[in-house]
Amino acid sequence: MIQRLSIHGLTERKSGWGRVFEPPAITAPRGSKIRPQPHPFNLVFFVIVTLWCWALQNNEARAAQSFANIVESVQPQMVKIYGAGGIRGLEPYQSGFLISSDGHILTAWSYVLDTETINIVLDDGRRFEAELLGADPRIEIAVLKIDAIELPFFDLNEAVDLNAGSRVLAFSNVFAVAAGNEPVSVLHGSVAATTKLSARRGAYATTYHGAAYILDAMTNNPGAAGGALTDRRGRLAGVLGKELRNSLDNTWLNYALPIPEIRSSVNEILAGNSRPISSEPDRRRPIESVTLASLGIVLVPNVVEKTPPYVDRVLPDTPAAEAGVRPDDLVLFVNDRLVNSAKILQEELLYIDRIDEVRLVVQRQQQLIEVSLFAE
Amino acid sequence: MSKLVQWTAAIVIGVIGCSMADIASGQVADAVRDAEQQRIQAVAKAVVSAVAVFSADGNGGGSGVVISPDGYALTNFHVVQPVGDYMQCGMADGRLYDAVLVSIDPTGDVALIKLFGRDDFPTAELADSDDIRVGDWCFAVGNPFLLATNFEPTVTYGIVSGVHRYQEPAGTILEYTDCIQTDAAINPGNSGGPLFNSEGNLIGINGRGSFEKRGRVNVGLGYAISINQIKHFMGYLHSGRIVDHATLGATVDADEEGRVVVSNILESSDAFRRGLRYSDEVVAFGGRTIDSPNAFKNVLGIYPKGWRVPLSYLRDGTRHDIHVRLAGVHAREELLAKIQEAPTDEPPPKPAPQGEEDKPQGDGQEKAPPKPHGETAKVPDELQQYIKHRSGFANYYFNELNRSRVWNAFHDAAGDFAETRGEWRLSKGEEFSITLGNEESAIKTTTAAFSLNREKDLSEQLEPQGSGGMLATLHLWRRMLVEGPTAFGDVVYVGRAPLIGQEGLYELFQGTYDVVETHFYFDPMSGELRCVEMAPDPGVDPCELQLFDYRDVEGKKLPHRMLIRHGDEDFLDLEIQSIQLSKTAKPEA
Numbered sequence: 001m002i003q004r005l006s007i008h009g010l011t012e013r014k015s016g017w018g019r020v021f022e023p024p025a026i027t028a029p030r031g032s033k034i035r036p037q038p039h040p041f042n043l044v045f046f047v048i049v050t051l052w053c054w055a056l057q058n059n060e061a062r063a064a065q066s067f068a069n070i071v072e073s074v075q076p077q078m079v080k081i082y083g084a085g086g087i088r089g090l091e092p093y094q095s096g097f098l099i100s101s102d103g104h105i106l107t108a109w110s111y112v113l114d115t116e117t118i119n120i121v122l123d124d125g126r127r128f129e130a131e132l133l134g135a136d137p138r139i140e141i142a143v144l145k146i147d148a149i150e151l152p153f154f155d156l157n158e159a160v161d162l163n164a165g166s167r168v169l170a171f172s173n174v175f176a177v178a179a180g181n182e183p184v185s186v187l188h189g190s191v192a193a194t195t196k197l198s199a200r201r202g203a204y205a206t207t208y209h210g211a212a213y214i215l216d217a218m219t220n221n222p223g224a225a226g227g228a229l230t231d232r233r234g235r236l237a238g239v240l241g242k243e244l245r246n247s248l249d250n251t252w253l254n255y256a257l258p259i260p261e262i263r264s265s266v267n268e269i270l271a272g273n274s275r276p277i278s279s280e281p282d283r284r285r286p287i288e289s290v291t292l293a294s295l296g297i298v299l300v301p302n303v304v305e306k307t308p309p310y311v312d313r314v315l316p317d318t319p320a321a322e323a324g325v326r327p328d329d330l331v332l333f334v335n336d337r338l339v340n341s342a343k344i345l346q347e348e349l350l351y352i353d354r355i356d357e358v359r360l361v362v363q364r365q366q367q368l369i370e371v372s373l374f375a376e
Numbered sequence: 377m378s379k380l381v382q383w384t385a386a387i388v389i390g391v392i393g394c395s396m397a398d399i400a401s402g403q404v405a406d407a408v409r410d411a412e413q414q415r416i417q418a419v420a421k422a423v424v425s426a427v428a429v430f431s432a433d434g435n436g437g438g439s440g441v442v443i444s445p446d447g448y449a450l451t452n453f454h455v456v457q458p459v460g461d462y463m464q465c466g467m468a469d470g471r472l473y474d475a476v477l478v479s480i481d482p483t484g485d486v487a488l489i490k491l492f493g494r495d496d497f498p499t500a501e502l503a504d505s506d507d508i509r510v511g512d513w514c515f516a517v518g519n520p521f522l523l524a525t526n527f528e529p530t531v532t533y534g535i536v537s538g539v540h541r542y543q544e545p546a547g548t549i550l551e552y553t554d555c556i557q558t559d560a561a562i563n564p565g566n567s568g569g570p571l572f573n574s575e576g577n578l579i580g581i582n583g584r585g586s587f588e589k590r591g592r593v594n595v596g597l598g599y600a601i602s603i604n605q606i607k608h609f610m611g612y613l614h615s616g617r618i619v620d621h622a623t624l625g626a627t628v629d630a631d632e633e634g635r636v637v638v639s640n641i642l643e644s645s646d647a648f649r650r651g652l653r654y655s656d657e658v659v660a661f662g663g664r665t666i667d668s669p670n671a672f673k674n675v676l677g678i679y680p681k682g683w684r685v686p687l688s689y690l691r692d693g694t695r696h697d698i699h700v701r702l703a704g705v706h707a708r709e710e711l712l713a714k715i716q717e718a719p720t721d722e723p724p725p726k727p728a729p730q731g732e733e734d735k736p737q738g739d740g741q742e743k744a745p746p747k748p749h750g751e752t753a754k755v756p757d758e759l760q761q762y763i764k765h766r767s768g769f770a771n772y773y774f775n776e777l778n779r780s781r782v783w784n785a786f787h788d789a790a791g792d793f794a795e796t797r798g799e800w801r802l803s804k805g806e807e808f809s810i811t812l813g814n815e816e817s818a819i820k821t822t823t824a825a826f827s828l829n830r831e832k833d834l835s836e837q838l839e840p841q842g843s844g845g846m847l848a849t850l851h852l853w854r855r856m857l858v859e860g861p862t863a864f865g866d867v868v869y870v871g872r873a874p875l876i877g878q879e880g881l882y883e884l885f886q887g888t889y890d891v892v893e894t895h896f897y898f899d900p901m902s903g904e905l906r907c908v909e910m911a912p913d914p915g916v917d918p919c920e921l922q923l924f925d926y927r928d929v930e931g932k933k934l935p936h937r938m939l940i941r942h943g944d945e946d947f948l949d950l951e952i953q954s955i956q957l958s959k960t961a962k963p964e965a
Contacts, residue, residue, distance in 0.1 A: 065411075067511030068573070075510075125634060125668070167512075175586045175597060177541060177557060180668045182629075185537045186510055187559040187596050217559065218596030220585075329457060 005316040015268040027087025048073060056125045065159055067169060067188070070234040075183045076123045078228060079105055080173045081130075081144075084115035086204075095172040095227035095240065096120075096144065098153040099266070103128075104147040106156075106266060107226035108242055109135040112335065113142055114340065118145050125181030126170040132340070133270035137361070138181040138368055140208050141239060141262050143269045154228065156266060159259035161365035162213055162237050166191045172227025184227070189254075197244075197255065204367040206244055210261045212236050215254040220244060274338045278347040286353035292346065294375040295358065296320040302342045309345040311362070323371040327364065332368070403645075418576030418863045419515065419531055424498035426570060427451070427474075427491070428466040428519035430461040432754065439518030439529070439530025439569025440465065440489065441500050441578060447473070447491035448614070451568030454582045456487040457715070460770055461763050462755045462891040465491050466519075476762045480716050480770045483551055483705060484677070485583050486606055487568070487770075488613040500570055503577035505556065505843075512536045516560045516582050516598070518569025523885060524766035529569075534560025542670040542677075543584065543599060551621070551679020555599045556580045558602055562598025562848050570601040578603050611872025611881060612680050616764075616774030619871075620681045620711055623701030628658055628672050631864040636666050639936060644915040646701040648711065649943065659695070660688035666758040676847025681705070682895075699876050703914070705736075708768060741812045744761040764860040779861050779869040782883045782898050789903030792934030794856040802949060812854040813958075819847055834890045835912035844919030844942035852894050852919060856887060856908075865889030872900070875907055875922075876906075882906055904933070929955045 016236035035273040085092030096107030118130040135142035173184045186325035193214040239255035296318020309331040417896040426439035461477040467691030478488040538557035573581040582599030626644020662675040681704035766772035799813035818827035826839040837844035861867035872881035882897035897907040911918035923935035938950040
């Protein structure tokens with residue numbers, strides 16, 4: 001009850017307490033009659049607890065109190081992420097936060113991660129290279145891992161739910177203002193609405209269609225994606241989304257993904273279920289496996305180390321053509337396994353028997369499309 | 377069990393007690409009402425000192441804040457740059473006041489202006505901006521989009537998003553070091569306006585924002601120049617000069633272990649002479665721990681040229697603590713040239729090209745083309761006397777004003793030496809005697825004698841050896857006292873600067889005579905001249921003449937203890953027993 005934060009919450013709680021507990025309020029002081037000679041020690045307890053209750057209450061109401069202590073307690077969980085980009089106005093950095101003591105980092109799934117070397121800078125300035133453990137492009141999140149232990153972290157299971165009106169703090173390395181051991185930026189605001197992101201063509205085009213906290217603060221700027229949204233006590237509530245522009249009226253939407261929307265995906269990634277099979281040891285290949293040719297797909301030429309698996313051509317009268325795969329589709333998943341390069345995609349197919357189903361998730365502009373193919 | 381009952385009772389009573397208090401106050405807790413009242417009071421206290429700055433022709437402008445009852449107000453350099461040296465300022469009382477430009481700090485993007493028409497202007501209370509923490513509430517006051525037709529300022533509330541931020545120079549010159557980042561809305565027109573803490577005390581001057589693809593409007597990241605930086609520059613900002621920032625003469629970088637090490641150092645720099653070398657690890661600067669190159673740049677940015685700042689470095693595990701005299705970032709001509717090309721304003725909001733961020737927040741709306749500095753529209757007759765043009769100065773009137781003020785205070789404290797134009801004799805029994813005069817200046821001791829040769833430059837006569845030019849410095853000291861700042865040579869009021877080993881800041885004159893540069897430090901409290909520094913060349917250590925123990929001499933006051941320092945050494949600690957001043961006026965050849 002006391003954890004309710006908004007002014008609305010406060011009002012609800014008061015009426016609740018008043019109704020249920022008013023009678024005991026009269027009898028409670030008479031408790032001393034039951035114990036005619038109260039020990040001074042107990043009186044001290046009594047005073048302390050009363051003061052404690054008063055303090056809690058007061059805390060809750062002290063709207064003008066500085067967030068400084070809360071901000072300080074959150075900052076050590078935040079990380080700065082540096083990766084691909086730097087051209088065509090694509091900033092080569094974004095934000096993230098630790099979700100385990102041994103170096104798991106939750107962030108936004110974006111082009112920044114599309115590189116061999118993802119660099120992480122912790123709040124204390126320590127630098128690490130991160131491994132991409134997995135991603136869920138459908139909700140635009142990714143999990144990274146660095147080789148470190150005993151780190152402060154946000155426990156996703158302890159994340160709080162927010163309502164419209166809840167006051168929030170947004171932590172991110174927006175515009176890469178902070179470097180090294182400098183703490184990331186903090187903005188404040190309120191949840192304006194809890195709703196689903198509707199992806200209308202042209203207006204706020206996004207691949208994420210789930211529930212979202214719409215925020216009244218300018219949280220979603222370059223570099224802010226993957227940052228942490230907390231309640232006003234610094235408890236994790238969401239992940240800051242990407243920049244989202246309405247191309248019709250040029251307005252921008254600031255939003256965050258509620259933790260419950262992404263928790264299961266994160267757990268899947270942590271369990272290793274989204275990693276390519278080819279990365280797992282002791283996996284047997286079928287005698288006859290699927291090939292790109294048998295599906296009718298020609299990828300763009302594999303020229304660099306991590307060429308993204310874009311479809312260059314779809315051959316006529318093939319399974320791919322029948323299933324509606326199109327040129328310029330970007331293949332993201334093969335049978336729920338993340339494939340973030342042409343090389344990994346080809347290796348992944350080696351583990352699928354020619355007679356089995358091949359499920360692909362492809363990205364076509366801002367849409368994610370799932371298709372099912374049979375090579376034979 | 378009984379304890380449990382007591383605990384339960386205590387909790388219940390506590391909670392009920394609090395709830396009842398809420399109900400009594402009509403559903404809103406007292407703490408909320410108190411907080412609201414506090415906020416209202418802070419805003420009410422703060423807005424009265426805010427200023428809306430307009431150019432005389434009514435186009436463009438920005439914001440500012442009054443810091444003294446006689447009308448001195450802070451704003452941004454990039455606000456006054458296109459406006460010129462005369463402007464009009466609206467305040468929350470609905471009145472419009474005339475104002476003139478006093479000084480500019482182009483690198484720090486700060487300007488001081490002076491409003492006229494009252495001697496009781498409401499002023500902002502200056503806070504200690506090093507006390508603010510990320511997460512603290514704060515608010516900006518100003519005139520965004522030039523909305524306020526009645527000059528009542530706009531208040532935007534937010535929190536401190538970051539402190540000690542370093543923002544690379546934008547355009548050619550403006551560099552924001554050690555600045556405060558806020559999510560309080562900072563929009564065009566807020567430039568130069570105040571950022572207050574939750575108590576309504578001044579913590580910074582708003583001037584910049586991060587913009588990218590969203591046009592020139594607030595995107596949740598505004599930057600304010602910290603008031604603590606401005607406090608360091610305050611004396612300089614009253615000098616009417618174009619104020620320069622400082623360089624160490626050395627650069628630093630982070631090495632692989634993240635240590636901040638000297639990556640480059642000029643052999644002609646004071647830092648080098650004090651012992652700093654390539655690859656030394658800088659661990660503290662200006663009293664702050666240095667753990668990143670940005671932290672170093674932050675400290676460097678908050679001090680004016682000429683200040684001496686403590687620096688600590690590690691070499692082979694040994695810590696060395698030194699004081700370093702900071703040199704100017706720019707040569708004089710370079711600074712003047714850069715001011716001309718400094719970004720002043722941009723066209724009205726439009727989608728900015730990629731990479732265009734962190735531009736200074738100019739002025740408000742559409743603007744007239746900027747006028748070159750110094751050219752202003754129709755200055756009212758009664759203000760003409762407050763504007764004086766001179767190359768290298770923003771407004772020479774204020775330099776003369778402060779030079780006279782400091783000199784008059786010295787006169788009041790020590791007397792008028794204009795009549796004692798003859799020889800001065802300072803001695804201690806038979807040990808030594810110093811003769812100072814227009815014709816001859818000399819030192820005689822039991823073992824040695826030195827005198828100045830009038831045919832040669834002072835800069836070539838640095839006797840006694842090791843003193844850095846003690847005799848020449850004494851000669852110039854007497855010359856200043858006798859001739860005064862108007863006849864000494866070219867004397868400029870610099871501002872206020874620290875002296876090593878002394879508390880507080882001292883009023884500083886810089887005099888140029890016979891090709892040497894001499895600094896005179898006056899005690900702002902007593903008015904006494906505390907130190908004279910003579911530098912024959914910027915690349916060598918000056919001779920420092922510290923003056924103590926002022927005592928009566930023929931109705932005037934003169935020092936009876938002189939400490940002569942050169943480099944890191946005390947050269948001589950001189951106790952003077954007798955001083956004789958001759959009134960014979962011998963005309964200078």
